[in-house]
Amino acid sequence: MNLAAIQRPSTLVEEVSQRLAKELRRDRAEEWLPAERELANQLGVSRTVVREATKRLELQGLVEVQHGVGIRRSGKLHKPLNGSLALLIPDEAGRLTQSLEVRLAIEPEVARLATSRVSTSQMRDLRKVHARLENAVTLPEAVEADIDFHRALARATGNEIFSLLLETLSDLGRESRMATISHAGVKRAIEHHAAILHAVEAKDEAGAARAMQHHIEVAVQDLAAGQSGGRKHRTKKTPRTA
Secondary structure (H helix, E strand, O other): OOOOOEEEEEEHHHHHHHHHHHHHOOOOOOOEEEHHHHHHHHHHOHHHHHHHHHHHHHHHEEEEEOOOOOOEEEOOOOOHHHHHHHHHHOHHHHHHHHHHHHHHHHHHHHHHHHHHHOOHHHHHHHHHHHHHHOOOOOOOHHHHHHHHHHHHHHHHHOHHHHHHHHOOOOOHHHHHHHHHHHHHHHHHHHHHHHHHHHHHHHHHHHHHHHHHHHHHHHHHHHHHHHOOOOOOHHHHHOOOOO
């Protein structure tokens, strides 16, 4: 990085934050920012200003400050909104249900757009991720492969907002998939993803959207069934012993 000194002293923390954010967007190859002292020298500000600016960027999910190590680029722009969801909807079951409703509204269109825009390399990525789901041995492996398939579809749309919105739901998606795959088994997820993948390969936009809609509608049902079963299990009375 080669940064010019800040000229206006009135909003130093804000300007340093904006300057660093701009540089991070411009130079995506750099994983680590220069040391705090070096940033302060380049920008012509105090280390305290740099420290406050990087804290702000960390809250926004742009960087990760590792004390004693350095300031690292972070691709976790979704984290602030993810934290807000937990505050807005404290009940976990409610968050999972509502997240699936949002995905049901968004992801069929993601599948449709991905079908019309997917590149050859992105198509290869989708096949590789699907193969990971087919070959998953453990539940966590299956869940991560499932999430990565939906991520790959979002990337194939070329729409960064779709990717960010779905990444915001990724942690909730991980929890809901643990519940639904545990309830229905991984075979159903494999079959549903295969139907989506085949539609994308065939350039069948409507078919991809329908397959995705069906996939998530079934997930909503599986989640409800799993939550209902869990409630029954928790409220079941322990039989008395003689």
